[in-house]
Structures are given as C-alpha cells and as structure tokens.
Amino acid sequence: MKEVNALYSSERTARAALEKLLKENMVLKIRNKLYTCVSGENGGPVANKFQIASAITPSSYVSHHTAFEYYGIVDQVFYEVYVGSETRFHDFEFDGYTYRYIKEPIKEGIVCPEFSGGVRVTDKERTIADSIKDLNLIAGLEEVISCVVSVNSIDETKMLAYLAGYDSAFLYQKMGFILSEYQKELGVSDAFIKICKDRSGNSKRYLTNGISEPGYSGEWKLVYPKNIKQMKNGEIENATI
Secondary structure, rough: OOOHHHOOOOHHHHHHHHHHHHHOOOOOEOOOOOOEEEHHHHHOOOOOHHHHHOOOOOOEOOOOHHHHHHHOOOOOOOOOOEEEEEEOOOEEEOOEEEEEEEEOOOOOOOOOOOOOOOOOOEEHHHOOOOOHHHHOOOOOHHHHHHHHHHOOOOOOHHHHHHHHOOOOHHHHHHHHHHHHHHHHHHHOOOOHHHHHOOOOOOOOOOOOOOOEEEEOOOOOOEEEEEEEHHHHOOOOOOOOO
C-alpha cells in the first residue's frame, strides 16, 4: 500500500484506484496491505512465492526448505513457504501456497540476490544450519540430506559463524555427524569436523524422531537411522548451488 499511496495525492484516492484495479481483475490481494499485479499471459499473480515471502514484513526472507527451492536443488514441490522475520505474522494462504512464519533466531546470513526482483533469502550455509537445526519440524532427515549433499561447496567460516550464533551443542553434534558422513563428497575439512565434535557436548541424543532401525555412533554419541547413506538421493546429484 505504501507504494500505491506514493502514486496518488491522497490515501483515499489511492484506495479507490486500487479497488477499481481489484474489480477489473488487474490486481490480486495477497493479504492486508500486500497486493500483486495479474499476469496478462496466464491470469496468475506476477509476483512469485519467493518475492511474496520477502515482502510480507519489512524484515521477512525466504528460509529453510523454501530457500533450497529458491536455489533449485529440490526434486519435489512443497506447498508450504517458510518465511523468517523479526516481526511475527499470522500464517496465511495465497495462490495454493501456505506462508508460514518462522521466528528469526539470528540475523546473519540473509542475502539479496541480484536480478531476483527483491527476493531476500538465507545463503546456503545458513539454510543448511537452519534445516539441520529444525530437522523434526519442517522437511525431515531424508529431504534435508538430499538437499545438503547437492550443495557444491560449503564456506566453513560462514558455517562456523552461524553455529556460534546458535550456540547449541546439539546443533554442533548433528551438523558434525551429517557432514562427516558426506565429508569427502562435500569437501569439508577435518578441522571443521573437529570443531563440531569439540563443541557437541557429552549428551547422548537421537538425530531425529521416529527411527525404526537405529544405529549408534560412539564418536558422536548419536542414535541415527542405519540406512542414512542409502536414503533417497543419498548419492550426490548433478544439481548444485
């Protein structure tokens, strides 16, 4: 609405013009104070889900599995769009997608890609950290591993900065275990794995919920699925970031 108001002499005139465009089906309402133009080609919204997610609040950005989708490394479409934000908003639906609020845990690692049309998204290291942290809440182990092993390279300095920001022994534990399983493929250094191990604490934990055939890593003090290396897309795919 702020952009519309700037084009007219008064807010009342701006609202009248907007109402006319809505009635003529030239504009669609996404939610209060947020609108998109309609495509003349297909009658759908001009704004894509990544642009919408980035405009919900002044601080909102594409997060978790949706960030992996933005980078083009998932093999299935999710109809839930995960949105980080300093300001809380109520989940809502638009054009077949449900936009879900994710509380912003840290402020680092958000980028604005060039020529993206205003998209704000977590970088690949922050996306990996968020996804592993929230394994049981969003995509699940199988899908997260599928995405992680499709990443071309990991900036260890960035990743360690995000891990330090979260300051979670369990996250160091999960991160170190998963990346050590794919250390050769991802090119992760021994030094990075050692830091994760040194900061993972001494507690024995479950890597994820609902493990039917458990294995145990004494090195990482983690119970994990025995078939972790054979999960869907466990082999390195061609898609990379």
